[in-house]
Amino acid sequence: MPTVSHPPATTADPLRRLGARPALGLALVAVVVGHLWVIDAWSLPSEAPVVARTAPRSVTTLPAPDAGGPAFLAAAALPTPTPSAAPVAPPQRQRKPVAVPVVRPAAAIANEEPAQTQAVMLELASAPADPDAEPRLLALAAVGNAATRGGAPAAASSALTAPPSVRLLYRMKKGPLAGTGQIDWQRDGGTYRMRLEARVPVFGQIFLETSEGRLDAGGLAPLRHTERRLKRSERALSFVRDQGPPRILFSAREGQEPLTPGAQDRLSWITQLATRMASPPAGEWRAGSTIEMDVASTGGDVQRWVFTVQGQDSTGLWQLRREPDGPHDTRAEVWIDTRQQHWPVRIRLSEPSGDPLELTLDGLQPT
Structure with missing residues (x-):
């Protein structure tokens, strides 16, 4: 009787191994999609306890800004002599010389x-x-x-003076995603330009914001603000100041919002806060003092941000907090260092959903 041979039992093992590969691929796809979702939610102005403050590393103190004096006012006050015909003076009796002060x-x-x-x-x-x-x-x-x-x-x-040009280097963190942020602040006479770039490993640049406008007695007066994220086209808003009634226009929606004095965008508010902190209204800041400004976003909304001074900690940092007014508003916490031209050394922005975005100053370079 012929012998029937059977294939070895190990033949099915490669098939089982092949079955594990699709599961591994699905897991990798899930990780990438999760990171992309977190990146898409990354924005500058997203409730968690305040973590312990960390001292910024490698921070270089900037020189104090130039302060002009009122000498030109004194020069303007001097009277201009009017030429006239000199009359013939009659003879005068001599008098003793007197000492005239210099x-x-x-x-x-x-x-x-x-x-x-x-x-x-x-x-x-x-x-x-x-x-x-x-x-x-x-x-x-x-x-x-x-x-x-x-x-x-x-x-x-009472005029405000914006800080000098500088490059700020931040460490950025939002949930499991960590990266770096760089703010370039350029002040040129009566105008300014500001740029924020956020990067994370592997993906590179994931976020870019710009703001440009004027500098006046009230600090920053933005004219245009743009925002570009990964997987999203650029959005912008314009501050119309010279043509008709002051108003804010958005590329993301139709309609407009009134432009109030001191209004800022989602990037310029950082410098405006530093500018305001450098000029205390009563000589110094106290717990309970407030700084108010409207803040417009490219999404089409304008929120009233009221920063309340919480006080000064043992390291000399001033803490300010902005509580949201509505369910969709941003909660902001800022730590200001007066030794660093009043720039924030830490920013924490929380939205109703998602992880907060945290920025910690890692370096400062005058430009």
Whole structure:
């Protein structure tokens, strides 16, 4: 009887091994799709306890911004002599020479403290009369009045000055996704340009924002803001200031929103907050002080952001918090370092859903 041979039992093993490969491929696809979903939710302004503050690494202190003086005001206060025909003076009897105080330039006196200026004025007023000194005394009196008021008009004393040009390097984290962020702030006379780029390993650039506009007495006055994300085309908004009523226009939707004084976009608010923190309204910040501004997004909404000063911690950082007004608003927490031109050294932005976006200052480079 013929012998029937059977295939070895190990023949089915390769098939079982092949069956494991599709499962592994599906797992890899799930991981990639999950990362793409997280990246798509990554945006600058997304509730979790505040984690322990970490000191920024390799932070370089910037030089203090230039501050102009009121010397030109003093120069403008000096009277312009009017030419006239000199009459023939009758003979005068000789008198003893008197000591006339030395009158310093008005510009120099304008830069002195008010108390010093008043002392000079008293000294000049008590000196013997000198006909030639009368015009100079009038000029000094005008300078003294200006110094008493602070040396400049009230409007100039309340003007805000934006920080100098700089490059800020941040570590960025949103849930399981971690990367780096770079903010380039360029100030050029009366205009500015700001750029934020976010990168993560493997995917590269996933987020890009820009803001450009003017600089005025109120700080930043944006004109255009753009946002581009991975898997999404660029969106923009425009701040119309000079043509008709002030308004904000959006590329993502029709219609418009009123443009209020001090309104910012989702990028420029960072610099505006640094600018406002550098000019305390009453000489210094206190717990409970507030900073308010409207913040517009490319999605088509405008939110009223009210930052409340929480206080200053043991490391010297000022903490500010913005609580959301509605269910879809952004919650923002910011830590300001006065030693770094008042730039935020840490930002935490939380949305109603999803993980918060955190930025921690990792370096600062003047440009």
